[in-house]
Structures are given as C-alpha cells and as structure tokens.
Amino acid sequence: MRRIKLWQLNVLLALVLISVAVLGLCTGVKWESLTLLWRAPASLDGRIMWTIRIPRILSVVMVGALLSVSGLLMQSLSRNPIADPSILGVNAGAMLALIIGSLLGMSLSIVTTIWLSLVGAAVAFTAVLLIAMTRQGLDVLRFILGGTVFSSFISCLAYAGSLLTNTTMQFRNLLVGGFSAVTYAHVRVLCGGLIIVLATILLMRKQLSLLVLDDTTARSLGAKPGLTRVVAALLVVISAGISVAVAGNIGFVGLGIPQMINYVHPDRLERNVVPTVLLGAIFMMVVDIVAKTLTAPSELPLSALSAICGGIFLLLVIMKGARVTER
Amino acid sequence: MDALFGNQLVVGYGNKKIIDHQSIHIATGQITGLIGPNGSGKSTLLKAISGIKPVNEGQVFVNEREIGRLSTKQRAKCIAYLAQSPSVPGDLTVENLVKLGRYAYGRGLFGRDQDAAVQVQQALVAAKVAELANRPIDALSGGQRQRAFIAMTLAHNSPIIMLDEPTTYLDLTHQLDVLNLLRQLNTTAHKTVVLVLHDLNQAAQYCDQLVCLQQGQIVATGTPHEVLTEQLLADVFQVSAKVSFRTQTQYPQMTDYETLVNR
Numbered sequence: 407m408r409r410i411k412l413w414q415l416n417v418l419l420a421l422v423l424i425s426v427a428v429l430g431l432c433t434g435v436k437w438e439s440l441t442l443l444w445r446a447p448a449s450l451d452g453r454i455m456w457t458i459r460i461p462r463i464l465s466v467v468m469v470g471a472l473l474s475v476s477g478l479l480m481q482s483l484s485r486n487p488i489a490d491p492s493i494l495g496v497n498a499g500a501m502l503a504l505i506i507g508s509l510l511g512m513s514l515s516i517v518t519t520i521w522l523s524l525v526g527a528a529v530a531f532t533a534v535l536l537i538a539m540t541r542q543g544l545d546v547l548r549f550i551l552g553g554t555v556f557s558s559f560i561s562c563l564a565y566a567g568s569l570l571t572n573t574t575m576q577f578r579n580l581l582v583g584g585f586s587a588v589t590y591a592h593v594r595v596l597c598g599g600l601i602i603v604l605a606t607i608l609l610m611r612k613q614l615s616l617l618v619l620d621d622t623t624a625r626s627l628g629a630k631p632g633l634t635r636v637v638a639a640l641l642v643v644i645s646a647g648i649s650v651a652v653a654g655n656i657g658f659v660g661l662g663i664p665q666m667i668n669y670v671h672p673d674r675l676e677r678n679v680v681p682t683v684l685l686g687a688i689f690m691m692v693v694d695i696v697a698k699t700l701t702a703p704s705e706l707p708l709s710a711l712s713a714i715c716g717g718i719f720l721l722l723v724i725m726k727g728a729r730v731t732e733r
Numbered sequence: 734m735d736a737l738f739g740n741q742l743v744v745g746y747g748n749k750k751i752i753d754h755q756s757i758h759i760a761t762g763q764i765t766g767l768i769g770p771n772g773s774g775k776s777t778l779l780k781a782i783s784g785i786k787p788v789n790e791g792q793v794f795v796n797e798r799e800i801g802r803l804s805t806k807q808r809a810k811c812i813a814y815l816a817q818s819p820s821v822p823g824d825l826t827v828e829n830l831v832k833l834g835r836y837a838y839g840r841g842l843f844g845r846d847q848d849a850a851v852q853v854q855q856a857l858v859a860a861k862v863a864e865l866a867n868r869p870i871d872a873l874s875g876g877q878r879q880r881a882f883i884a885m886t887l888a889h890n891s892p893i894i895m896l897d898e899p900t901t902y903l904d905l906t907h908q909l910d911v912l913n914l915l916r917q918l919n920t921t922a923h924k925t926v927v928l929v930l931h932d933l934n935q936a937a938q939y940c941d942q943l944v945c946l947q948q949g950q951i952v953a954t955g956t957p958h959e960v961l962t963e964q965l966l967a968d969v970f971q972v973s974a975k976v977s978f979r980t981q982t983q984y985p986q987m988t989d990y991e992t993l994v995n996r
Binding site: 487612613615616618619620622623625627628629630668672673674 | 785839869889
C-alpha cells in the first residue's frame with residue numbers, strides 16, 4: 407500500500423477542519439447563516455454569532471489540539487501507546503483542584519481557574535510519577551495501572567465533594583465537560599497556552615522525538631533524556647490543565663488521536679505533531695456539534711460522548727494487539 | 734596509536750565499585766573484544782569508556798580530549814554506543830530509527846542537518862538494511878533488527894563504535910552475520926570497534942585485541958593468541974579446555990571444554 411504523504415495528510419485535515427468549523431459556527435440551538443457575521447453583526451442573531459459561537463468554536467479547536475498533543479507527548483514520555491493525561495489522573499487532578507478551591511470559597515475567575523487547574527494537574531502528575539518510580543527508573547506498567555487507579559480515586563473525590571455540597575449543577579461543565587460558557591477571555595488563555603506548547607515542541611522537536619528510545623540509547627545518541635522528559639511533562643501539565651480549566655474533564659482525545667495519525671502515517675513525533683493537532687481539533691469540533699445539536703436546546707455531556715468514542719477506540723487498539731508495556 | 738584511553742577508572746553504582754582503578758587502551762582501527770565471566774564488569778567498563786555512564790574517578794580520553802568535558806553531542810560524534818537490548822516502539826520504521834541516529838548533527842535552533850538524507854542512506858546501505866527501510870521494527874527478524882540498530886549507530890558517523898553483546902539472542906547464522914558486518918565496517922570504513930562478547934571462540938576469531946576482566950579487574954590484554962591461554966581459561970572462567978592454534982586460521986580456538994567447578 408502506498409502511504410499518504412505528510413503534506414497531503416496535513417492539507418486534507420486542514421480542509422476538513424475548516425469545513426467542520428464553519429458547520430460548527432452555523433449550528434446550535436438554531437441554524438444560522440454564515441453571512442450573518444458581516445451582513446447583520448448588530449442584530450440579536452448576529453451578536454450571538456460574534457459573542458457566543460465564534461469564541462466557542464475557537465475554544466473547541468484549541469482544546470482539541472491541546473488534548474491531542476498532550477496525549478502524543480504522554481505516549482512518548484512513557485513509551486507507551488495507551489498513555490493519556492486523562493487516564494493518568496492529570497485531568498482529574500485539575501478538576502479536583504478546581505472543586506476544592508471553589509468549595510474553600512475562592513471565586514473562580516479565569517485567572518484563579520487557570521492557576522488552580524495547573525497546580526492540580528502538576529500535583530496529580532507528580533503523584534503518579536512517584537507511584538511509578540522504582541530504583542530502576544520509571545516502571546511503565548506501574549505508571550499505567552497506578553495512574554488509572556489514582557485517576558479514578560481523585561475523580562471520585564471530586565464527584566463526592568460536589569455531591570455532598572450540592573454543587574453538581576454549579577460544576578456541571580467541569581464534571582461532564584462542555585463549551586457552553588466560554589468567552590473571549592477563555593480564547594485568549596487557550597491561545598497563549600497553545601502557542602507556548604507548540605513553540606516549545608517546535609524548538610525541541612528533535613529531543614522530543616528521541617523520547618521513544620530507552621534512556622541509554624537516547625544518551626548514546628547525544629541527547630539528555632532526563633531534561634527532555636521534564637519539559638515534556640511540563641507541556642502535558644500546561645495542555646491538560648488549561649483544557650480542563652476551560653472545558654472541564656474531557657477524556658480519551660489524547661489517547662485516540664495520536665494513535666490514529668500514527669496508524670495512517672507512522673513517523674517520528676516531530677513530523678506527526680501537526681496532523682495530530684489538526685485531527686484533535688476536528689474530533690473535538692465534531693463531538694461538540696453532536697453535543698449541542700442532538701438534543702437541542704439542551705446539551706449532551708461532552709465527556710460522555712468523547713469517552714464513548716475513546717472506549718470503542720481503546721477496544722480496537724487492544725484487539726489489534728498493541729502492547730501495553732515497553733519491549 | 735590509541736583511539737581511546739581510560740586512565741585509572743573507578744566506576745560503580747552507588748557505593749559499590751564495579752571497576753576499581755583500571756586503565757584500558759583501545760587501539761585505532763582495531764576490533765577490541767571485552768571478555769570475562771558474568772558480573773566481571775565488561776558492560777560497565779564499556780558504558781564508562783563510551784561516556785554513557787559517568788566515571789567516579791579517573792578520565793577517559795578520546796583524541797587526547799577528556800570525554801567528560803565534551804558536550805553530549807560532541808561525544809556522540811566521536812563514539813557510537815549500542816546497548817544490549819535497546820527499547821524502541823515496534824511501529825517505528827527502520828529508516829526513522831536510523832534518522833534518530835543523526836541527532837548529534839542537528840544544528841541551531843531548529844536542529845537543521847543538511848547531510849541527514851545522504852548519511853542515513855549510506856548507513857542503511859552499509860548495514861545492509863536499505864531494502865528494509867520502510868519496515869517497522871516489529872516485522873524484522875532478530876538479525877535484521879540488530880543490523881537496523883547498527884545502521885542507527887553508523888548514522889553517528891563516529892570513528893568508534895561500541896556494542897554491548899551484539900550477538901546475544903541471535904542464532905548462530907545471525908551471530909556470524911552481525912560479526913561479519915562489524916569486521917567489514919572495520920576493514921572498509923576503518924571503524925574502531927569495541928564489543929562485549931560471550932563466545933570466546935568468536936572473540937578469538939573476530940577480534941584483533943582482547944581485554945579480559947575478572948571481578949572488575951583487567952587480568953589480561955593483548956592479541957587473542959596472547960590472551961586465550963589454557964591457564965587463563967582455567968583461572969578466569971574455571972574451564973579446562975584445549976586451545977589449538979591452526980596456522981591457516983591465525984587465531985586460537987578452544988575445544989573439549991569442561992567446567993572445573995565442582996557441583
């Protein structure tokens with residue numbers, strides 16, 4: 407079989423992304439024409455387009471990009487195809503931090519939201535790394551199993567905290583994920599985060615590509631794998647933390663998207679970042695369109711939709727026989 | 734002339750010294766084999782002189798420059814090291830694996846490397862894996878896999894190649910295949926090769942120099958003819974063997990071996 411070329415894949419994905427983004431702009435509680443944006447920006451419907459739908463699709467695209475790139479980094483970092491910040495407790499950590507912060511009476515402005523979720527994500531990630539550390543270094547099996555159990559545990563704490571204090575409605579967006587409340591302020595934060603993450607990847611792409619090798623081999627090639635791992639871990643925390651702060655706990659995007667790209671175009675990280683980011687944005691866009699239109703005017707929980715897709719995908723990966731542990 | 738010189742090396746893990754004040758010379762353009770019983774410190778010594786593992790005391794010199802003072806990239810351009818069983822994702826293709834071997838040559842902010850395409854192709858051809866370039870690592874036989882990794886080390890374009898037990902886990906045909914490839918690289922590309930070997934007859938056949946270790950001490954160095962004596966086999970390996978030296982083959986071979994350890 408002749409493999410698709412990278413530029414062909416990128417152009418294809420970019421075209422699809424533009425199409426679904428336009429579709430996302432038109433759909434919602436009611437179908438709006440795209441021309442409204444410049445024909446009647448001051449009308450009620452025009453203002454809905456400018457103040458609600460535009461920031462929403464921008465956020466959807468960027469959250470999809472951040473989540474998929476964090477999955478790609480996590481898989482390289484742990485040298486494991488089924489690693490993902492959502493199943494390893496990073497997302498849940500950010501979520502728990504937000505709920506605790508809020509219950510302690512902190513007002514969740516955008517700035518505090520971002521800080522809380524970044525701290526939560528970092529603490530949870532550190533805890534999972536400590537669980538997985540042995541004298542020989544990072545144990546991949548402990549990382550995956552320990553991370554999954556830890557993730558469930560802190561998710562439970564988050565749900566319990568929310569249930570006991572009767573705040574499930576207040577935290578609905580956070581717990582089930584969703585983009586219904588995003589504003590331009592969120593867009594700015596996401597944009598900043600995405601630029602930091604992608605620029606760092608661009609500058610360190612050679613080093614990051616070497617993460618899939620064991621440390622001895624990476625060192626023999628002249629790399630400093632320890633330092634690279636720390637940077638990759640920070641990027642994961644930033645990506646996952648900001649995503650949770652804006653759109654709540656959405657799982658499985660980071661798991662499936664990098665795998666799909668690697669399936670159609672197996673290559674090093676440095677070359678697969680762009681298509682992974684594009685497909686992540688497309689996936690999130692499609693899921694969001696389904697979430698807001700299927701049972702309009704109410705919205706379906708985004709995390710459930712994403713998890714259904716992710717669950718099916720995980721089963722396919724396992725059936726295909728991907729190995730969980732490093733070889 | 735020495736390609737590499739390790740001076741009074743102390744190497745260990747934590748407080749435990751594996752190698753204790755040992756010096757080693759590696760001759761340029763030769764194949765040097767490190768031999769010795771299990772746990773004698775062969776792999777540790779190889780890691781230390783390749784700069785992968787920092788030494789506790791002593792210095793390693795390459796071209797009269799101390800290896801500890803080189804940047805990791807500079808070191809990788811001097812010495813390629815191949816671990817015993819490197820771990821890579823199974824879906825990585827051979828060509829992409831070899832491209833990773835060019836890491837040290839990435840220059841500037843974006844890691845530009847103009848010679849990459851040519852050098853990668855040469856490495857693939859030299860290690861005889863050019864026709865496997867697009868295959869994933871998982872789809873290779875043990876011998877092909879080892880050749881792919883050797884291609885990755887060749888992409889370093891370094892004068893010295895060090896390999897830790899490159900023939901382990903391979904059947905006899907593939908063992909000879911890998912050793913013949915290394916000898917060919919030694920004669921045609923003038924690579925200085927240092928390798929850890931378990932099979933003493935193969936070590937005698939393929940190496941120009943042998944370094945024998947026992948409990949972290951270098952107990953014998955020299956040509957296979959000088960090192961592989963019946964006395965050394967008895968002292969170091971606890972094996973009684975007949976060492977024969979045939980004039981037409983130029984290297985000693987041991988036969989009729991029997992353990993000297995009482996069980």
